[in-house]
Amino acid sequence: MAGSGEQFAHLPSGIDLCFETFGDPSDPPVLLVMGLGGPMGWWDSEFCERLVARGYFVVRYDNRDTGRSTKLRQHRVSRIDILKAVAGLAKAPYSIGDLAADAFGLLDHLGIDAAHVVGVSMGGMIVQTMAVAEPDRVLSLTSIMSTTGKRTVGYQNPKILPALLSKAGHTRDEYVARSLRGTSMISSPDFPTDEEFARNRAYETYDRGWSAGGVTRQLMAILTQPDRTTDLEALDVPSTVIHGLKDPLVHRSGGRATAAALKGSEHLEIAGMAHDLPSQLYDTIIDAVVRTTERASARH
Numbered sequence: 160m161a162g163s164g165e166q167f168a169h170l171p172s173g174i175d176l177c178f179e180t181f182g183d184p185s186d187p188p189v190l191l192v193m194g195l196g197g198p199m200g201w202w203d204s205e206f207c208e209r210l211v212a213r214g215y216f217v218v219r220y221d222n223r224d225t226g227r228s229t230k231l232r233q234h235r236v237s238r239i240d241i242l243k244a245v246a247g248l249a250k251a252p253y254s255i256g257d258l259a260a261d262a263f264g265l266l267d268h269l270g271i272d273a274a275h276v277v278g279v280s281m282g283g284m285i286v287q288t289m290a291v292a293e294p295d296r297v298l299s300l301t302s303i304m305s306t307t308g309k310r311t312v313g314y315q316n317p318k319i320l321p322a323l324l325s326k327a328g329h330t331r332d333e334y335v336a337r338s339l340r341g342t343s344m345i346s347s348p349d350f351p352t353d354e355e356f357a358r359n360r361a362y363e364t365y366d367r368g369w370s371a372g373g374v375t376r377q378l379m380a381i382l383t384q385p386d387r388t389t390d391l392e393a394l395d396v397p398s399t400v401i402h403g404l405k406d407p408l409v410h411r412s413g414g415r416a417t418a419a420a421l422k423g424s425e426h427l428e429i430a431g432m433a434h435d436l437p438s439q440l441y442d443t444i445i446d447a448v449v450r451t452t453e454r455a456s457a458r459h
Contacts, residue, residue: 162204165227168220168268176265177227178220182211187298187452188271191219192262194280195381196374198226198367200360201279206441213449218274220265222258222285224373226364236375244382251379255281255308258380259288263296275452277301279436280409281381284308287417290398291390299455300398300421301448304406304434306413307420309386313413319344327371334369335361342435345408349431350439391420397454398424399447403432425450 163180170176179199189210191202199219207217221228234252243249262285266274273296278286283305290297306313322344327337338361339354346352398421402414411428418426427447432440 162207167227168265170261170264170268172260172264174223174229174261174264176220176223176229176261178218178265180269181207181217181219182215184216184269186211186214186216187456188266188269188274189215189217189448189452190262190266190274190276190286191217192276192278192282192285193219193222193225194278194282195377196225196369197279197282198364200226200363200367201436203436203438203441205438206436206445209441209445210448213445215275215452218265218269218271220262221367222282222377223253223261224370224376226367230368230370230373231376232370232372234376235372236379241375241378241382244379247383249379249383251383252376253380255284255288255380255384256292258285258377259292262286262289263293266296272296273298275299275301275448275455277303277448278305279303280305280434281377283417284381284384287387287391290394290396291387294394294396297396299451300396301401301451302398302414302417303401303436303444304403304409304414305417306409307386307388307391307416308384309388309416312416313409315409316407319407331362331365334365338364345406345434347403347431347433347435347437347440348405350437352435352437388416388420391417392422394421396421397451397458399427399451400424401427401429401444401447403434404428404430405433408434
């Protein structure tokens with residue numbers, strides 16, 4: 160089953176979001192939200208199609224500063240700005256809350272009042288924020304390899320930071336080579352990603368409008384996000400938290416803190432999973448998403 164093809168939502172904020180849909184719009188909607196620097200294609204088409212086969216209408220999109228969505232190049236971020244943000248001394252060009260507002264704007268464009276939301280890494284932060292901001296519009300919440308915003312949980316392994324923050328080069332091939340190095344550092348050791356698949360995805364990411372500045376602006380939003388723990392504790396939404404036990408980029412403590420804050424949540428920790436979505440785990444993750452949506456349906 161093919162997707163709808165790329166379309167654009169022109170939001171009142173002036174942001175244009177590139178998106179694609181899969182399935183029948185009359186089925187329950189699932190919004191997929193990707194993480195730092197990741198275009199919508201990082202939600203693999205096969206993953207989307209498997210969700211459709213389970214009876215859902217699936218929406219994936221490029222966050223602002225990613226893929227073919229609006230790039231806010233007028234906001235320049237330096238390495239000094241990043242260091243200040245780490246120390247809590249800088250303001251970001253936009254916030255995780257702004258990214259959540261973008262997601263709601265896309266739902267408005269599609270005429271969707273409420274959706275099941277699924278987010279990975281930064282996307283998990285976004286969908287958590289969506290649930291806090293407008294809980295009536297979030298039917299269920301699945302947060303994958305993410306964290307609450309509390310600085311003492313979900314931290315990074317310091318050994319990988321220099322490589323991940325290194326320059327990506329000036330050419331297409333230099334970007335792809337650097338991407339493959341980064342992928343190897345955070346990919347699941349027990350569920351290896353095919354190198355050709357990873358290479359093709361890196362080329363697609365670059366060709367669809369990869370932006371180093373966009374990644375740093377998104378990183379600033381992550382570094383300056385608030386601690387959502389208290390707000391998450393106040394929610395009453397069917398939720399599932401998924402985290403890999405070998406995640407070097409967002410420590411599993413982030414997932415555990417998220418699950419502890421979301422009352423009644425299912426907490427699924429996966430041995431051998433790191434900070435990616437390996438195809439070998441598609442069904443495991445989709446089954447968890449479906450269980451979460453079914454708990455929401457049972458309420459109604």
